[in-house]
Amino acid sequence: MQINDDDDKVMLLSSPPWEILNLVSHYLDPNTLAIATCVSKTWSTCFSSDHLWDPLCTATFPTLATTLGSVAASLPRHRLYALGHTAALCRQWKPRKPRLSxxxxxxxxxxxxxxxxxxxxxxxxxxxxxxxxxxxxxxxxxxxxxxxxxxxxxxxxxxxxxxxxxxxxxxxxxxxxxxxxxxxxxxxxxxxxxxxxxxxxxxxxxxxxxxxxxxxxxxxxxxxxxxxxxxxxxxxxxxxxxxxxxxxxxxxxxxxxxxxxxx
Structure with missing residues (x-):
């Protein structure tokens, strides 16, 4: 079967099958997962799934996952992870020195x-x-x-x-x-x-x-x-x-x- 140039473009531009995305997602770190959600609607749906982010939340922010996970059960787990990550960065932030001497x-x-x-x-x-x-x-x-x-x-x-x-x-x-x-x-x-x-x-x-x-x-x-x-x-x-x-x-x-x- 001969494949013309138009078919090559379609194959390159089309998204990988859902099963492949789901399989690959388990090997990605949180930062890569977050970037992947911005590629397309299909990727966003796949890589923002709660079953991916729930173990990450539990392992990285166990207290936050237990507290907010029960109080705000409808909160997506990727959003919960983002809240914990932001809070951790704020704790590491070093206040500036006074401009006045x-x-x-x-x-x-x-x-x-x-x-x-x-x-x-x-x-x-x-x-x-x-x-x-x-x-x-x-x-x-x-x-x-x-x-x-x-x-x-x-x-x-x-x-x-x-x-x-x-x-x-x-x-x-x-x-x-x-x-x-x-x-x-x-x-x-x-x-x-x-x-x-x-x-x-x-x-x-x-x-x-x-x-x-x-x-x-x-x-x-x-x-x-x-x-x-x-x-x-x-x-x-x-x-x-x-x-x-x-x-x-x-x-x-x-x-x-x-x-x-x-x-």
């Missing part, structure tokens, strides 16, 4: 007192880092001003973060009023706004934490008169989570600041 920031801290303000400007690159990578820092106060307990009780603190060369600024705490008792260092806290369009209605879950490190006066005449005089030796600043009231990591705060410093 701590070395490019500086802190501007103003302690407002009845007799005037104590102002400090400190580049973060010059500050000692927390060994555990937490966002908390100590800023030394150079000015030695002696203050009474009543003056310290009226103190208000403003903490501003500025980007290098004053490209952008963000106020973490503005004239925050703290708590101060005799024999206890000052404590100030201010809830931070939520980034994004819903900042007025949603909570960020973060709090600016500011503390005074006080040192008693060395003037013996002051101590003998019963008037306790102290000076602010340092101001400790940080950001805490309202969930566990612990300081959060430097990276988490840098991601947060990116929304306001427009990096």
């Amino acid at each position: 701590l070395d490019h920031l500086l802190f501007v801290i103003a302690v407002h007192l009845p007799g005037g303000s104590l102002n400090m400007i400190k580049p973060c690159i010059d500050m000692r880092r927390d060994p555990h990578g937490l966002f908390r820092f100590d800023v030394e106060v150079v000015e030695e001003r002696e203050l009474s307990l009543e003056e310290l009780k009226e103190a208000k603190v403003t903490w501003t973060v500025a980007e290098k060369e004053w490209k952008a600024v963000f106020v973490l705490a503005e004239e925050s009023v703290g708590k101060l008792a005799s024999g206890v260092d000052g404590f100030f806290s201010k809830e931070l706004p939520s980034p994004g369009c819903c900042s007025n209605t949603m909570s960020s879950g973060l709090v600016a934490d500011i503390r005074f490190g006080l040192k008693d006066s060395q003037d013996s005449s002051r101590r003998s008169s019963g008037d306790r005089m102290s000076r602010i030796e340092k101001v400790s600043v940080g950001v805490m989570s309202v969930l566990n009231w612990r300081h959060v990591s430097v990276e988490d705060v840098l991601f947060y600041l990116e929304h306001f410093l427009q990096v």
Whole structure:
């Protein structure tokens, strides 16, 4: 029997018999099976069959196959495998590093007192880092001003973060009023706004934490008169989570600041 060129084209373009596709499918890996479903409607029907994908789901994602397999019995098994594969890739995804660098920031801290303000400007690159990578820092106060307990009780603190060369600024705490008792260092806290369009209605879950490190006066005449005089030796600043009231990591705060410093 003589076969002309037209017959050759028909043989080349026609799909293999169903039985051959079914036989070959058992030797293909999931990636090849998924590609094969895109060839034609016939191939899609053959290579997306549940009897092919069900053992693959059970072997690769047993928990997912057991849970969703019983709850969503009508869900095709190739779709179930795709969900498990996507979830596995998401778990392997490595989050990006913050675009904002701590070395490019500086802190501007103003302690407002009845007799005037104590102002400090400190580049973060010059500050000692927390060994555990937490966002908390100590800023030394150079000015030695002696203050009474009543003056310290009226103190208000403003903490501003500025980007290098004053490209952008963000106020973490503005004239925050703290708590101060005799024999206890000052404590100030201010809830931070939520980034994004819903900042007025949603909570960020973060709090600016500011503390005074006080040192008693060395003037013996002051101590003998019963008037306790102290000076602010340092101001400790940080950001805490309202969930566990612990300081959060430097990276988490840098991601947060990116929304306001427009990096």
